[in-house]
Amino acid sequence: MNNKRMITAKELVMMNPSLIRRNTDLMRSYIQIYKDAFFVEPNCFSCSFQKDFQKLKRFVLKNNIEIKTHLVMGNYTLKSRFKNNILTYRIDNKPYRSYGYLMTDEFAKAFLSNGTKEELKQRAEMFEGEVVIETKVTKKSLKGLKRSDIDEMLVEKGLIPEDYVNLTEAKNALIS
Numbered sequence: 633m634n635n636k637r638m639i640t641a642k643e644l645v646m647m648n649p650s651l652i653r654r655n656t657d658l659m660r661s662y663i664q665i666y667k668d669a670f671f672v673e674p675n676c677f678s679c680s681f682q683k684d685f686q687k688l689k690r691f692v693l694k695n696n697i698e699i700k701t702h703l704v705m706g707n708y709t710l711k712s713r714f715k716n717n718i719l720t721y722r723i724d725n726k727p728y729r730s731y732g733y734l735m736t737d738e739f740a741k742a743f744l745s746n747g748t749k750e751e752l753k754q755r756a757e758m759f760e761g762e763v764v765i766e767t768k769v770t771k772k773s774l775k776g777l778k779r780s781d782i783d784e785m786l787v788e789k790g791l792i793p794e795d796y797v798n799l800t801e802a803k804n805a806l807i808s
Contacts, residue, residue, distance in 0.1 A: 641665045645689040653681060656733055677734050708740035709760045721746045774803045
């Protein structure tokens with residue numbers, strides 16, 4: 633279960649910015665409070681953090697607003713040796729990147745579910761504890777697979793391969 637406590641925008645902007653940058657949970661809270669204040673996510677966390685942090689600080693202190701968010705420990709924790717790496721995954725050939733120390737649970741979930749089987753296995757080893765890899769089956773990912781591979785995937789999904797006489801039916805069962 634996640635550890636939660638409320639943190640206000642005022643508490644956050646009064647903290648040392650370098651402490652926020654080093655702490656994944658505080659960084660998540662910073663991003664959430666920034667989104668609540670300006671209705672957009674900061675552009676580039678590493679490039680514009682100081683400028684964006686000062687902008688948020690001026691806004692919060694000048695307007696005396698009360699924004700609260702949960703300070704939440706994430707479900708996905710990278711091993712320390714990977715925290716400074718740039719993590720990348722692709723969807724439809726479009727790259728998505730994040731530094732390990734800025735990774736959100738949403739990014740981690742996508743990072744662990746988009747890629748080849750070998751990539752997903754390597755990526756899972758980058759995390760502490762047991763990681764469950766969720767793979768999304770698409771028509772594109774099934775293209776070129778042999779019947780034996782499709783049957784194996786049907787069994788993993790809890791389906792009976794013999795129920796699907798032709799290959800198209802078997803593929804459709806995996807997609808749905």
